Amino acid sequence: MTVLLNIVKRELASYFSTPLAYVFIVIFLTLIGSFTFYLGNFFARGQADLNAFFAFHPWVYILLIPAVTMRLWAEERKTGTIELLMTLPLTTTQAVIGKFFAAWIFIFIALVLTFPIWITVNYLGQPDNGVILAGYVGSLFMSGAYLSIGSCISAITKNQVIAFVIAATVCFIFTMSGVDIVLNFFKVWAPEFLVNTISSMSFLVHFESITKGVIEIRDFLFYLSVIVFWLFLNVVVVEFKKFN
Amino acid sequence: MISITNITKKFDEFVAVNNLTMSVKKGEVLGFLGPNGAGKSTTMKMITGFIKPTEGFIEVKGMNVETNPIECKKLIGYLPEGAPLYGDMTPINMLKFVAHIRGMSSKEFKKALDSVVVKTQITDVVNQPIDTLSKGYKRRVGLAQALIHNPEILVLDEPTDGLDPNQKHHVRNLINEMGKEKAIIISTHILEEVDAVCSRACIIAKGKKIIDKKPSELKKIYKNKNLDNIFREITLSK
Numbered sequence: 364m365t366v367l368l369n370i371v372k373r374e375l376a377s378y379f380s381t382p383l384a385y386v387f388i389v390i391f392l393t394l395i396g397s398f399t400f401y402l403g404n405f406f407a408r409g410q411a412d413l414n415a416f417f418a419f420h421p422w423v424y425i426l427l428i429p430a431v432t433m434r435l436w437a438e439e440r441k442t443g444t445i446e447l448l449m450t451l452p453l454t455t456t457q458a459v460i461g462k463f464f465a466a467w468i469f470i471f472i473a474l475v476l477t478f479p480i481w482i483t484v485n486y487l488g489q490p491d492n493g494v495i496l497a498g499y500v501g502s503l504f505m506s507g508a509y510l511s512i513g514s515c516i517s518a519i520t521k522n523q524v525i526a527f528v529i530a531a532t533v534c535f536i537f538t539m540s541g542v543d544i545v546l547n548f549f550k551v552w553a554p555e556f557l558v559n560t561i562s563s564m565s566f567l568v569h570f571e572s573i574t575k576g577v578i579e580i581r582d583f584l585f586y587l588s589v590i591v592f593w594l595f596l597n598v599v600v601v602e603f604k605k606f607n
Numbered sequence: 608m609i610s611i612t613n614i615t616k617k618f619d620e621f622v623a624v625n626n627l628t629m630s631v632k633k634g635e636v637l638g639f640l641g642p643n644g645a646g647k648s649t650t651m652k653m654i655t656g657f658i659k660p661t662e663g664f665i666e667v668k669g670m671n672v673e674t675n676p677i678e679c680k681k682l683i684g685y686l687p688e689g690a691p692l693y694g695d696m697t698p699i700n701m702l703k704f705v706a707h708i709r710g711m712s713s714k715e716f717k718k719a720l721d722s723v724v725v726k727t728q729i730t731d732v733v734n735q736p737i738d739t740l741s742k743g744y745k746r747r748v749g750l751a752q753a754l755i756h757n758p759e760i761l762v763l764d765e766p767t768d769g770l771d772p773n774q775k776h777h778v779r780n781l782i783n784e785m786g787k788e789k790a791i792i793i794s795t796h797i798l799e800e801v802d803a804v805c806s807r808a809c810i811i812a813k814g815k816k817i818i819d820k821k822p823s824e825l826k827k828i829y830k831n832k833n834l835d836n837i838f839r840e841i842t843l844s845k
Contacts, residue, residue: 369704381695442694447685447691450657451705451709605657
C-alpha cells in the first residue's frame with residue numbers, strides 16, 4: 364500500500380512539475396466549454412440539464428487523454444528510469460496501478476474544475492442534481508477506461524508521439540464501435556453475435572445511458588472491466604518488454 | 608552474498624552472456640571488466656532482477672532472484688548504466704521516493720539522507736531539479752539513491768563515469784570504505800580503478816569469463832605488465 368501511494372504521489376507531482384498539467388487543464392476546460400455552448404446550444408435548448416455538456420466528454424477524452432497517458436511508460440523507457448523503478452522492491456502490478464491512479468486523479472481534478480457549469484445550470488433552473496452527479500461519475504469511469512487504454516499503449520513504445528497516435532486511434536475505435544458506420548463494416552461478414560459484442564463495447568452507448576439518468580450498475584461494471592482488462596494487458600506488456 | 612551459476616542470456620540469436628559463473632563475498636569489491644558489449648551491464652541487470660537469464664540462476668544471500676525478487680531487491684543498491692534519474696524531480700525528492708518505496712519511515716529517511724548526501728557530496732544541489740545538474744552531479748545522485756537504504760550489496764555500473772579526477776578519487780575512497788562491510792560489484796573501463804578499489808578482477812569478453820583473479824595475481828601471471836596491456840592481450844586474443 365505504501366508503495367502504491369508513493370508511486371501515485373510521484374507521478375501526480377510530475378504532472379504538475381511540468382507545464383503539461385496546466386496546459387491540459389486549460390485546454391480541457393476551454394474545449395468542453397466551447398463545445399457545450401456553441402455545438403451543444405446549452406442556452407438555446409432551454410432545458411435545465413447538463414446533457415449538452417456531457418455529450419462532448421467522449422470526444423474531448425479521445426483527443427486529450429492520450430496526451431496524459433503517453434508519457435507514463437514511454438518516457439520511463441526512453442530515459443532508462445524504468446530500470447531504476449523496476450529494480451526497486453515493487454511488483455509490476457503495483458507500478459501499473461500506481462501510475463494509472465495518478466492519471467485518474469489528475470482527470471478527476473480536471474473534472475472538478477468544470478464546476479462553474481454546474482453552478483450555472485443550478486442558477487438558471489432546477490436541474491436534477493442526481494442525474495448530473497451520475498453524469499460526472501459516469502464520465503470519471505469512462506475517463507478511467509480511456510486512461511487504461513492509453514497507459515497500456517504507452518508501455519509498447521519508447522516514442523511518446525507514437526503512443527499518442529495509437530492510443531487516440533484505439534480510443535476512437537472503442538468510442539465509435541456502437542455507431543452504424545463501424546457496425547456496417549462488420550455486419551457484412553461477421554456473425555450476429557460478434558456484431559452485438561462489438562456494439563456492446565462502445566463507450567458512447569454506455570455513457571449515454573448514464574447521462575440520461577438511467578443508472579445501471581452494469582454500465583459502471585462495463586467501464587470497470589475495461590479498466591481491469593487494459594491494466595492487466597499493461598502489466599503483461601511491461602513484463603514482456605522488460606525481458607526482451 | 609551473490610552467487611551466479613552458469614547463467615546465459617540470449618537476445619534472439621545473439622548471446623550476450625555465455626555460461627558465466629562467479630561469486631562475490633561480503634568484504635569483497637569485484638571489478639567487472641571487459642570491452643564494450645562484453646555483457647557487463649547485461650549481467651548486472653540480471654543480478655538486480657531487471658531481466659531474467661535464459662539459463663542458469665542467480666542467488667542473493669541464498670535467495671533466488673527469479674523466485675524471490677522483492678526480497679532480493681531490498682538487499683541490493685543499484686546504480687544502472689548511465690545513471691538514469693527522474694529529471695523533473697529534485698535529488699531530495701527523488702531520494703525520498705526511493706527511500707519510501709524501500710519501506711523507510713520519514714525519520715529513517717532523514718537520518719540516512721544526511722549521511723548519504725555528505726558521502727556523495729551532493730549537498731549543494733539537493734534542491735535543484737535533476738535535469739539542470741551536471742553529469743558528475745547526476746552520477747552522484749544516482750549513487751546516492753543506491754546507498755540510501757544502506758544495502759548489504761551494491762551493484763554499480765560505471766560509478767565513476769563522467770566524474771572529474773577529484774570526484775573519481777573521492778568515489779573510489781567511498782567504495783573502498785564501504786567494501787569492508789558490503790559485497791560490491793563495479794563495472795568499469797578504467798583499469799587504474801581496479802588497482803585502486805578492487806579486491807578481485809573479473810574480465811569478460813563476448814559474454815564469456817576469461818579471468819577471475821586478484822589484481823596482484825594478475826600482475827604475477829603476466830610478469831608485471833601493466834593492466835592496460837594485460838587487458839588488451841586477454842580480450843583481443845580470444
